[in-house]
Amino acid sequence: MALYVDTAALPEAEWALRLPFVSGFTCNPVLVAEALGKSEVPQNLYDAHLEQLAALAVPDDRLFVQVTSVDEAGIRAEAQRLIAALLKGGERKLEITIKIPFTEEGLAAAHALNSSKVSVAITGVFSPEQAYMAGATGVDYVIPYVSRLMPVELGPVPVVREMLEILKVQGLSCRLLAASVKSASDLCQLLLMDGVDVTVPPSLLRATFGQPALKEANTRFKDALKIH
Numbered sequence: 001m002a003l004y005v006d007t008a009a010l011p012e013a014e015w016a017l018r019l020p021f022v023s024g025f026t027c028n029p030v031l032v033a034e035a036l037g038k039s040e041v042p043q044n045l046y047d048a049h050l051e052q053l054a055a056l057a058v059p060d061d062r063l064f065v066q067v068t069s070v071d072e073a074g075i076r077a078e079a080q081r082l083i084a085a086l087l088k089g090g091e092r093k094l095e096i097t098i099k100i101p102f103t104e105e106g107l108a109a110a111h112a113l114n115s116s117k118v119s120v121a122i123t124g125v126f127s128p129e130q131a132y133m134a135g136a137t138g139v140d141y142v143i144p145y146v147s148r149l150m151p152v153e154l155g156p157v158p159v160v161r162e163m164l165e166i167l168k169v170q171g172l173s174c175r176l177l178a179a180s181v182k183s184a185s186d187l188c189q190l191l192l193m194d195g196v197d198v199t200v201p202p203s204l205l206r207a208t209f210g211q212p213a214l215k216e217a218n219t220r221f222k223d224a225l226k227i228h
Contacts, residue, residue, distance in 0.1 A: 001191065004064065004199040006179060008035040008049065012202040014056050019205070024062035026143075026179065026199040027053065028099065028123070043068065047085060054086040059093040064121055064141075064177070064199075066099035075100055075109035079118060097141060099123045102130055107137050114138040121177060126150050131163040135172040141197075142167075145180040146190070157189045164195055184208065 002023040005016035008031035016022050032049050033041045041049075050065050057063060063086065067078045079098040086096055097119040100106040110120045114137065121141035122134035127150045134142045142163070149159040163176060177197045178190050181204065190198050 001194075002062070002197040004062070004177070004197065005205065006031070006199040006201050008032040008053065009202075010035070010052060010056065013053055016202050016205060017056055017058065017061065022205075024057060024064070024095070025053065026064035026099070026177070028066040029068055047082070050082065051085060054092060054094060057092075057094050060095065062095040062097060064097045064099050064143075066101075066123065070103070070105060072105045072109040072112070075106060076112055079109075079113055079120075083118065095119065097121050099143065102134060107133065110134075110139050111137040114140075123179070128159065128162045128166055131176070132166050132170060132172075135167050135170070135174045139174055141177045142174050143177045143179050146178045146186060147180040147182045156186060160190065160196065161193065164193060167195075 003021055004024050004026050005013065005022055006026045007013050008027040013025050029041065029046065032046055033039065036049065046068065054063055065082055065086065067075050069075045069078045082098065083096050087094060098113065099121045100110050101124045102122050110122055113120050120139040121143050122139050123143040125131050125134055125142055125144045126148060131142050131144060144160060144163060146156040146160065149156045160176065160178060167174065175195055175197055177199060179199050181187050181190065181198060181200050184204065187198060187200060187204065190196050
């Protein structure tokens with residue numbers, strides 16, 4: 001199991017990547033636009049921001065970066081360009097996974113890139129049958145948005161469990177990367193599942209360190225050091 005931080009904000013990424021249990025980060029065009037305070041981000045600015053994020057990572061971190069192209073040829077070309085730029089021609093020893101949205105063109109591009117030994121994740125998956133279709137392309141990761149999974153009446157965790165079972169029965173070796181995790185309760189239930197990695201917003205990690213009981217205990221420890 002690996003835990004990633006879901007952010008494109010440079011200060012938040014820098015903070016989170018210092019935590020020893022964080023294995024890297026995930027981001028997407030929406031997060032980049034939010035980090036830059038813009039409603040739209042031109043491609044050159046998007047690429048430059050991803051390079052700044054990559055510069056914060058340490059060797060062997062995994063970075064999930066999303067393409068903005070929508071057609072198969074464009075996705076394939078952009079993926080290769082991003083990998084070359086983020087690894088600086090091999091100078092950076094990072095693991096790069098290309099995120100591709102769940103579309104017909106995206107699945108075709110993912111299959112082709114996977115055949116070229118590019119690590120690929122299909123993102124924006126909302127139902128078990130979509131998880132199967134994504135996994136059947138041969139990708140390394142399938143990314144369900146946990147807070148918006150269908151059918152909603154089941155709740156997110158049972159749907160993730162069903163996705164896992166389908167992938168196992170069908171003999172597909174990809175991992176699930178649970179995204180859009182909104183609560184510590186969902187996070188803990190996901191951590192109990194074999195074959196699931198998780199990406200969480202920095203706010204969820206900060207809330208863990210800011211729990212009142214933890215603050216109280218640490219204050220008492222600090223006060224005890226003043227005893228002579």
